[in-house]
Amino acid sequence: MFDLQPFMHEVLKKKINCLAVTVRQNNEILNKFSWNDAYTRDRCNVNSISKSVTSLAVGIAQQEGLLNINDRVIDYFPEDVPDPMPRYLDELTIRDLLTMTAGYAKNTLPRPARDLLEDPNWVKYIFSQEIVYQPGTFFVYDNGCTFLCSKIIEKRSGQTLLNYLKPRLFTPLGIMNPQWFTSPLGTSLGCSGLHLDTKELTEIGQVCLDGGLWKGQQLV
Numbered sequence: 561m562f563d564l565q566p567f568m569h570e571v572l573k574k575k576i577n578c579l580a581v582t583v584r585q586n587n588e589i590l591n592k593f594s595w596n597d598a599y600t601r602d603r604c605n606v607n608s609i610s611k612s613v614t615s616l617a618v619g620i621a622q623q624e625g626l627l628n629i630n631d632r633v634i635d636y637f638p639e640d641v642p643d644p645m646p647r648y649l650d651e652l653t654i655r656d657l658l659t660m661t662a663g664y665a666k667n668t669l670p671r672p673a674r675d676l677l678e679d680p681n682w683v684k685y686i687f688s689q690e691i692v693y694q695p696g697t698f699f700v701y702d703n704g705c706t707f708l709c710s711k712i713i714e715k716r717s718g719q720t721l722l723n724y725l726k727p728r729l730f731t732p733l734g735i736m737n738p739q740w741f742t743s744p745l746g747t748s749l750g751c752s753g754l755h756l757d758t759k760e761l762t763e764i765g766q767v768c769l770d771g772g773l774w775k776g777q778q779l780v
Contacts, residue, residue, distance in 0.1 A: 561590065561591055562583050562585075562590035562591040563591075564581065564591050564592075564593050567581065568593060578595065579594065579595060579596060579604075580592070580593065580594035580595065580596070580758045581593055581594075581758070582758040582759055582761070582762050584762040584765070584766060587766055587770075589759065589762065592758065592759075594758075602757065603738070603739070603755040603756050603757045603760070604755060604756075604757070605741070605752070605753060605754070606754050606755065606756050606761065607752050607753075608751065608752060609754070609756075609761065610706075610740070610749065610750060610751060610752050610753060610754040611706045611750070611751055611752075612764075612768075613725070613729075613754055613764065614706050614709050614710055614721060614750040614751070615658055615706075615709070616725075616729065616764075616767075616768075616780050617709075617710075617713055617721055617724060617725050617728075617729070618654065618658060618709050618713070619772075619780050620725075620728050620729070620779075620780055621713050621716065621717070621724075623780075626713070626716040626717060627654060627712060627713070627716055628654070629653065629654045629655040629658060630653055630654070630655055631653060631654050632650065632651070632652065632653055633652045633653065633654060633656075633657065633708060633712070634649060634650055634652065634687070636711075636712050636715050636716070637683050637687070637711075637715070640681065640683045640684040640687050641687060642684075642687055642688050646687070646688070646689070646690055646691055647690075647691060648663050648691040648693075648694055648695055649687060649691055651694065651695045651696075652691070652695045653695065653696070654709065654712065655696070656695040656696050656705075657705040657706070657708050657709050658705075658709065659696070659699070660699055660700060660701060660702050660705050661693075661695060661696050661697060661698060661699050661700075662691065662695055662700070662702060662704070662705050663691040663692060663693040663694060663695045663696075663697070663698065663700075664689055664690075664691055664692065664700055664702055664704070665690070665692040665693070665700065666700065666702075667700070667701060667702050667703055667704070668685075668686045668689050668702055668703070668704030668705075669682065669686070669702075669703040669704040669707055669751065670703065671703075671752070674703070680743070680744035680745050681745065682704070682707060682711075682743050682744075682745075682747075683708065683711055686704045686707075686708065689704075703749075703751035703752065704751075705751075706750040706751035707743070707747070707749060707750050707751050709750055710747055710748050710749065710750030710751075711747050711750075714747055714748070720740075720742070720746065720747065720748045721740070721747070721748035721750055722738070722739075722740040722748045726738075728779065729764075729767075729779055729780070732774055732775075732777060732779055733760070733763045733764065733767070733774060733779075734763070735756065735760045735763070738754065738755060738756060738760075739754075739755040740753050740754045740755070741753025741754075767779055767780060768780075
């Protein structure tokens, strides 16, 4: 059994807001502890870890031929492109979304401002924002980038990101019926809102460590 006592002592000593910890090595859980039983017993919003899961989905979708990370984003949403088109928008690629180098000067979908937008079409809203930097050249943390990835997968697969991932990632890992917050039009947020427990998080981490493999099956 892996000894968590030194870690727990440091967390308390430094007053770190740590909710729970699960230690996994060689595909085995060595120990776990929670400062609140709810975080090991129940799922909670894993916030921006959702972005990592969305990125895995993009990789799966590319492998299936649904998209290519070098595709232009506007080619997926021609109906939402403003006239006149903002500078650089036609250069924006899925790769830029994944690396958060879309070129926007600030987070285009911060919380809670995104929930107060009058227009429920968030793609149209993001496209209307000024792109200050040439895509691919400057990093800005942006929820809108990951949301667009979710929307692209939805557009190409005909199902939400959540439903797309269920048979491809969640179900093989034994993660049954996970929940994911959605936009006003029902698109999985992608950038946040996925609900998992710590054990389920370690399983997704294990898949990443093992190059996309899970029990001999290539998931990603």
